[in-house]
Amino acid sequence: MTAHEISFNPDDRFHAFLSTVKKAPYGEGKLSGIAVAVKDNISTLGIETTCASKILKGYIPPYDAHAVQLLKQAGAAIVGKTNMDEFGMGTTTENSGFGPTLNPHDPNRVPGGSSGGSAAAVAAGMVRMALGTDTGGSIRCPAAFCGIVGLKPTYGRVSRYGLIAYANSLEQIGPMANTVSDVSLLMQLIAGHDRRDTTSYDRPYTHTPNADIKGLRIGIPQEYFGAGVDPNVAASVKKAITNLEELGATTVPCSIPSMEYALAAYYVICTSEASSNLARFDGIRYGPAADTLKSWHDAYRDVRRAGFGTEVRRRIMLGTFALSSGYYGKYYAKAQVARENVRKDFARIFSEVDVICGPTMPTIAFRLGEKSDPLSMYLSDILTVPVNLAGIPAISVPCGKVDGMPVGLQIMGRPFEDERVIDVAYAYEQAVRL
Amino acid sequence: MVTKEDVEHIAGLADIGIDKDELGAFTGQFNAILDYFDILDKVKGDGVITRDLSNVMREDIVEPSLPLEEVLKNAGGQENGYIKGPRVMQ
Numbered sequence: 001m002t003a004h005e006i007s008f009n010p011d012d013r014f015h016a017f018l019s020t021v022k023k024a025p026y027g028e029g030k031l032s033g034i035a036v037a038v039k040d041n042i043s044t045l046g047i048e049t050t051c052a053s054k055i056l057k058g059y060i061p062p063y064d065a066h067a068v069q070l071l072k073q074a075g076a077a078i079v080g081k082t083n084m085d086e087f088g089m090g091t092t093t094e095n096s097g098f099g100p101t102l103n104p105h106d107p108n109r110v111p112g113g114s115s116g117g118s119a120a121a122v123a124a125g126m127v128r129m130a131l132g133t134d135t136g137g138s139i140r141c142p143a144a145f146c147g148i149v150g151l152k153p154t155y156g157r158v159s160r161y162g163l164i165a166y167a168n169s170l171e172q173i174g175p176m177a178n179t180v181s182d183v184s185l186l187m188q189l190i191a192g193h194d195r196r197d198t199t200s201y202d203r204p205y206t207h208t209p210n211a212d213i214k215g216l217r218i219g220i221p222q223e224y225f226g227a228g229v230d231p232n233v234a235a236s237v238k239k240a241i242t243n244l245e246e247l248g249a250t251t252v253p254c255s256i257p258s259m260e261y262a263l264a265a266y267y268v269i270c271t272s273e274a275s276s277n278l279a280r281f282d283g284i285r286y287g288p289a290a291d292t293l294k295s296w297h298d299a300y301r302d303v304r305r306a307g308f309g310t311e312v313r314r315r316i317m318l319g320t321f322a323l324s325s326g327y328y329g330k331y332y333a334k335a336q337v338a339r340e341n342v343r344k345d346f347a348r349i350f351s352e353v354d355v356i357c358g359p360t361m362p363t364i365a366f367r368l369g370e371k372s373d374p375l376s377m378y379l380s381d382i383l384t385v386p387v388n389l390a391g392i393p394a395i396s397v398p399c400g401k402v403d404g405m406p407v408g409l410q411i412m413g414r415p416f417e418d419e420r421v422i423d424v425a426y427a428y429e430q431a432v433r434l
Numbered sequence: 435m436v437t438k439e440d441v442e443h444i445a446g447l448a449d450i451g452i453d454k455d456e457l458g459a460f461t462g463q464f465n466a467i468l469d470y471f472d473i474l475d476k477v478k479g480d481g482v483i484t485r486d487l488s489n490v491m492r493e494d495i496v497e498p499s500l501p502l503e504e505v506l507k508n509a510g511g512q513e514n515g516y517i518k519g520p521r522v523m524q
Contacts, residue, residue, distance in 0.1 A: 062504040198490070261473045268471060275448060282449075284519050289510020292520045297449060299520035305451025313450050314460065317441065318467065320448040334474040340483050375466050 006033060008079040014102040014111070016121040019048050020080035029075030030189065036071055037121045037130040040081040041088055042173060043162035044068055047078070051164050052096040053086045055307025059286045065162020066197065067131060067173045067190040074189045079127060082117030086309045087278065088135050088166045090114050091377050092366060093142070095311045100368065103146060105405055109365040112145030114138040118176050119146040129177040129186050135167050136266055137360075137384025139174045140396040144360035144408025147398045149183045149425065150176040154416050155391035156201040158187075159194030167273040168199075170266075170388040180397060180426040184209050187418065207419040209426035214248030216424065217353040223259045224358025224383055224410075232402040237359045240399035240409045240428060244357070247427055254349045254356070258341040259386060265338035266385035267378055268322050268331045274312075275319030281307065314374060342389045350414045355424055359383055360396040360408030383410065393418040397425040399432075436464050 005023045012020075018040050026033050038044055041051040043061035045068075050056040068078065085095035093101040093116025101116040103109040104124040111120045115132030119142030122130050132139040134152035143150030151174045158173045165171070175186030184207060191205035218241065225234045245251060256262075283290030283303035290299040308316070322331040349356060362383055371377035387394040392415050396408035409428065413421040438457040441464060445452035452460070502515055511518030 059508055062500050062507060261477055264471045264473050265477075267467070268474070279449075283510060285517055286508035287510075290520055292511050292518050294520050296520040296522055300449040301451040304449055308450070313445075313452075314463065316448050316450055317444045317460070318464070321436075321440075321444050321464075322471075324444070324447070329480075331471060331474065333480060334477045336483060337479040338474060338477045341477070373466075374463050375470060378467070378470075 006035060006077050006079070008035060010126040012126065014104050014107065014120045014124055015099055016082055016101050016117040016124065016126060017080045018050060018052060018083050018098055018117065021047060021078060024077035024079045026077035027072065027075040029073065030185070031071065032075030034076055034129070035079040035127045036076040037080050037082050037118055037127040038068060038078055039084055039115050039118050039130070039132050041084060041133060041164045041166070042068060042131055043164065044078060044081065047081060049081060049164070050097070051087045052084045052098055053307065053309065053312065054097045055281045055287045055304070057288060061162070063162065065173070066159035066194045068162065070189050082115070082121055082130060084117055085114035086312050087164070087274070088114040088133060088138055088171070089274070089311050089315050091137070091141055091380050092371055093117065094368065095309060097309050103365050105147060106365070109367055109405065110145065112142030112361070112365060115176065116142045119143055119148055119150070122146070122148045122176055122178060129175065129182050131173055131190070132176045133163060133171055133173050134388065135171040135270060136381050136388050139176060140360045140384050140394060140408065140410060143176055143396040144406065145365035147406030148176060148178055149180050149395065149397050150174065151183050151187060151395045151418065151422070152387060152393060153187065153191065153418050154393045156199050157191050157203055157205070157416070157418060159197040159200050161194055161196040165277045167270040168277070169273060170270060180209055180422060180429050183395070184422050187422070203416055205418060207422065210423050211427040211430045213244065213424055213427045216244070216249040216355065218244060218249050218251045219254040219349050219353035219356040220251050221254050221256045221356060221358060223256050228379070228382065229359060229362040230364070230402070233359050233361070233363060233407050236400040236402060236407040237357070237409050241357055243431055244424065244428060247431055252353050254353065256342070256345045256349070256386065258338060258345045259382070261338045262342050262386045262389060263378065263382050265335040265342070266381070266389055267318070268335035269339065271315045271319035272322050272332055273319070275316045275323065278312070278316055283307070311374065339389045342386050343391070346386070346390045346392060355421060356412040358410050360410040364402050364405035364407065387412055391415060393421050395421045395425045397429055399428070436461060436468065
């Protein structure tokens with residue numbers, strides 16, 4: 001081993017990784033020599049990047065995503081690419097084209113998704129930190145199910161350059177780690193302006209977590225503790241909120257009426273964007289080669305039939321349908337209005353409170369195979385998707401266990417107040433530690 | 435209510451490929467999901483949303499990009515520095 005590479009040969013019994021770098025180079029900086037895992041939908045120069053899809057098997061990106069470039073500049077060792085639901089489409093990591101990841105707390109259960117590999121790699125101690133992506137909860141859900149910390153940054157705060165797009169208007173790259181301090185450290189390194197992402201804002205993150213939350217006003221939305229939320233999970237989260245009150249915060253009941261149709265709006269928008277984004281996977285420029293002797297419809301169809309998994313094909317078809325002539329007004333246009341209503345609901349509540357708290361997920365981690373019906377899997381995203389529709393920051397921090405499985409406290413904040421949700425998570429983490 | 439024929443048509447539009455024996459399951463799941471989407475009928479308004487956003491313009495200046503060999507590295511079919519596609523005429 002030289003001074004500037006680390007050996008990485010983990011015991012990957014939970015199938016967290018799709019590929020690993022046995023000798024990972026690193027440089028000088030804040031993360032010098034620290035092993036960081038990267039979700040497999042984030043481009044890494046010279047390291048196979050598949051989005052857990054057979055349609056990208058063998059694809060070696062000729063460039064780094066902006067976030068990866070920044071990590072390397074900070075000295076990090078990129079040690080591998082983590083498993084995920086194919087293209088980010090799922091809540092369990094069972095939709096990987098290369099087999100599911102298992103939950104380190106109970107291998108008969110899913111790690112959550114879609115960043116399940118990143119969460120499991122951190123939870124199992126294989127890496128100190130990881131990058132995930134969050135389109136409708138894909139960082140927060142696996143963070144909650146695996147008992148780690150995960151931040152979905154404000155939309156625009158972290159460059160999406162090099163992130164293989166699934167639903168551009170919703171998704172963000174974000175940090176995952178065992179502690180709030182490490183999530184904050186990673187956020188310091190990846191946030192900031194990048195002109196290669198046209199939705200990138202010039203809002204660097206230079207914050208260090210501060211546990212003083214005296215006077216903080218917390219909104220408690222009734223919808224986050226209503227029907228469909230496991231009472232034991234709700235009780236764990238309420239206890240955590242009581243801890244925050246003991247630290248000097250006050251709570252205010254509130255309501256997000258647009259949650260009635262937020263999930264439907266989310267699935268119309270994400271499948272519509274996916275149907276357009278995933279048109280690029282045709283076997284011509286990358287991935288398994290198309291048969292150029294066939295006519296182009298036949299060639300594309302055969303490559304896509306063989307390369308895409310069932311859930312990806314389902315979402316492409318749903319999106320194609322939602323955008324098709326005669327249905328656009330009923331689905332896509334209404335979903336955009338619904339999205340605006342969600343944004344307005346949050347804006348109204350945030351004029352009276354500083355953060356909103358609730359459970360990250362309505363239940364603990366599912367058993368493998370439990371969510372085989374697509375609609376029942378979609379419904380489990382109800383508490384995470386409103387954040388993506390509104391573009392606001394949200395963090396999931398562990399808050400106890402139910403039936404031996406971790407529960408996540410979700411803290412949502414005003415746009416560009418990632419610092420504040422980090423502080424609240426930090427205050428809670430420091431208060432309950434040990 | 436979508437039919438098997440509708441699903442087959444959509445699969446054709448999306449160049450996704452679908453087998454006859456998959457149509458039943460996809461159609462059933464589609465109808466369950468679309469039934470759920472009907473809740474959007476309750477949403478008032480027509481989708482015209484105005485935001486205080488403006489376009490950011492810049493000069494079109496040529497900058498360094500990836501070398502040709504890097505760009506072609508992942509393409510299955512190539513010829514004389516071009517990527518080869520399927521035929522457009524029979």
